[in-house]
Structure formats: structure tokens, C-alpha cells
Amino acid sequence: MRTRGRGMAVTDEAIEKIKGMIVSGALRPGDRLPKESELAAGLGLSRNSLREAVRALSLIRILDVRQGDGTYVTSLDPQLLLEALSFVVDFHRDDTVLEFLAVRRILEPAATAMAAARISRAELDELSAQLDALGPQPSVEELVVADLEFHRRIVQASGNSVLCSLLDGLSGPTTRARVWRGLTQEDAVSRTLHEHRAILAALRDRDGEAARSWATVHVASVEHWLRSALRGAGPEPVAGL
Numbered sequence: 001m002r003t004r005g006r007g008m009a010v011t012d013e014a015i016e017k018i019k020g021m022i023v024s025g026a027l028r029p030g031d032r033l034p035k036e037s038e039l040a041a042g043l044g045l046s047r048n049s050l051r052e053a054v055r056a057l058s059l060i061r062i063l064d065v066r067q068g069d070g071t072y073v074t075s076l077d078p079q080l081l082l083e084a085l086s087f088v089v090d091f092h093r094d095d096t097v098l099e100f101l102a103v104r105r106i107l108e109p110a111a112t113a114m115a116a117a118r119i120s121r122a123e124l125d126e127l128s129a130q131l132d133a134l135g136p137q138p139s140v141e142e143l144v145v146a147d148l149e150f151h152r153r154i155v156q157a158s159g160n161s162v163l164c165s166l167l168d169g170l171s172g173p174t175t176r177a178r179v180w181r182g183l184t185q186e187d188a189v190s191r192t193l194h195e196h197r198a199i200l201a202a203l204r205d206r207d208g209e210a211a212r213s214w215a216t217v218h219v220a221s222v223e224h225w226l227r228s229a230l231r232g233a234g235p236e237p238v239a240g241l
Contacts, residue, residue, distance in 0.1 A: 010046070014053035017043045022062070022073060033063070033071045060084045078162040085169030097177055098230070101223040104170050107163060108151065108219055113212035114158035116203050123157055124204055131196055140182035143189055144175060150196055154203070177226050185225060195221070 021027045033039055033054075040050045054071055057063040061080045064072045074080055089100065127150060134146055148171060155164045182188045195218040202210035 010049045011052040011056065014043070014045050014049040015056055017045065018053055018057060018063075022076075027073050029073050029076045031073045033073070079165045079168075082162070082165035082169050085166065089169055089172045097174070098223065098227060100170050101174055101177065101219065101226065104167065104174055105216060105219040105223060107167055107170075108155065109212040109215040111155040111158040111160065111163050111167065112199065112203075112215035113208040114160065114163075115154045116206050116208040116211045118159050119154065119157035119203055123153065124200065127153060127200055131193065131200070134193070136190075136193070138189065140179060140189065143182060143192060144178050147178060147192060147196075148175065154199070174222070178222055180229075181222055181225050184229070188225075191221065192218075 018027075027033065034042065036047055036050060039045075040047045043050070045053075054063055054065065058065050058071075061074055061083055062076070064074050066072065130146060130150065134142065138146065152164070152168065155167050158164070182192075195214060198214045199211055199218065202208075202214055
């Protein structure tokens with residue numbers, strides 16, 4: 001155990017040193033790292049600890065290892081770096097779904113309000129056409145797919161790529177919650193369509209506060225339903241999320 005702990009500490013040190021090179025600007029997005037032997041010597045690291053650090057940083061999309069070519073710093077684009085979030089989110093426990101929904105309730109209305117000033121008429125027309133194409137009684141599965149796309153496009157219109165990536169990463173457990181809600185709550189489909197129309201109308205009016213309010217209502221309705229389900233139902237419905 002002692003040896004393993006020491007090995008992890010050495011790897012952590014290697015990660016910090018490579019991170020320091022990137023943060024300081026010594027390595028920039030797209031740059032190729034020096035040869036392994038040169039980099040290890042320059043950083044005062046063993047080649048084994050350097051390899052472990054490179055492997056760890058490639059898993060979280062900081063580095064890109066290209067066989068036969070070398071190791072490069074990625075673009076460090078927020079969407080790329082936050083891909084790891086969706087992977088981590090998938091390991092949530094059922095009783096933490098509410099916490100993810102609470103974060104979404106904070107972030108998504110803010111993004112929707114920001115979009116009110118930026119979204120184009122063409123984008124609004126496309127969103128309206130998508131709602132029309134669903135019809136008044138789509139299946140739960142169709143509605144969830146449309147719901148994800150509806151909110152993703154609005155958040156993208158906010159112009160904040162970090163916010164968009166964060167909300168994309170949170171969609172896993174909240175999607176399962178929306179599916180279960182649609183299967184068990186009779187008016188879930190009609191309510192969702194009504195709330196989408198209200199959000200769209202606020203965006204057309206360039207009314208950021210109304211858009212924020214309707215987005216809050218929309219997320220909170222799922223959160224409220226799920227809170228009640230977790231409080232009143234046994235473990236079986238929760239496992240179905």
C-alpha cells in the first residue's frame with residue numbers, strides 16, 4: 001500500500017508539472033510535447049511516471065496521444081474538456097438525481113435568458129417547426145429527444161460554450177427522470193409542450209426575464225415531480241430513472 005501511494009504521488013507530481021507547462025503557456029493548444037526522454041529529464045521525472053501522467057491527461061482530453069506521431073496538447077476547447085463530466089455524471093446514485101436537476105434549474109434559465117438577446121429569427125422558426133412536427137400527442141420517447149434538442153439549441157444560442165457543455169453533461173440523469181415522469185404522469189406530455197411554447201414565445205418577444213421564468217418552471221416541474229416520487233414511492237420507481 002505504501003509503494004502504491006508513493007507511486008500515485010509521483011504520478012500526481014508529473015501531472016502537475018505538465019499542467020504547469022500548459023497553464024504558463026510553455027505548451028499551447030496544438031503543440032507537440034517534446035520526446036519522452038527529453039521531457040522526463042527536463043521535468044526531473046522518471047519515464048514511467050511521465051507515461052502515467054500522459055495517460056491520465058489523455059483520458060480527460062488534455063493531451064492527445066497519436067500512435068507513431070507523438071503526443072499533443074488538445075484544443076482545450078471547453079466542450080472537449082467537459083466531456084468527462086457526462087462520464088462522471090453517469091455514475092450518479094438515484095438519490096442524487098435531484099441535485100443534478102437543481103444545478104440544471106440554476107444554469108438553464110440563465111442560459112435561456114441570455115439566448116433571448118441573441119437567438120436569430122431563423123433559429124426561432126426552426127424551433128417552432130420542430131414543435132409543430134411533434135404534434136399534440138408525441139410518444140414519451142419522441143418528446144424526450146425533442147426536449148433535449150430544444151434546450152440544447154437554446155443554450156447554444158446563449159453564446160456561452162462552457163454553459164452549453166455543462167448542461168450537456170448534466171443531461172444523462174435528468175433525461176431518465178423526464179422519461180420516467182412521462183411514463184407515470186398523465187399530463188406530462190401536454191405540460192411540456194405548453195412550457196416549450198411559452199419559452200419560445202418569450203424568446204420571440206426578446207423578453208429575457210419571461211424566458212428565464214418559464215425555463216425555471218419547466219425544470220422545476222420535473223424536479224417537483226421527482227421529489228414527490230422519491231418521497232412517496234419505493235425503490236422500484238427510482239430504479240427506473
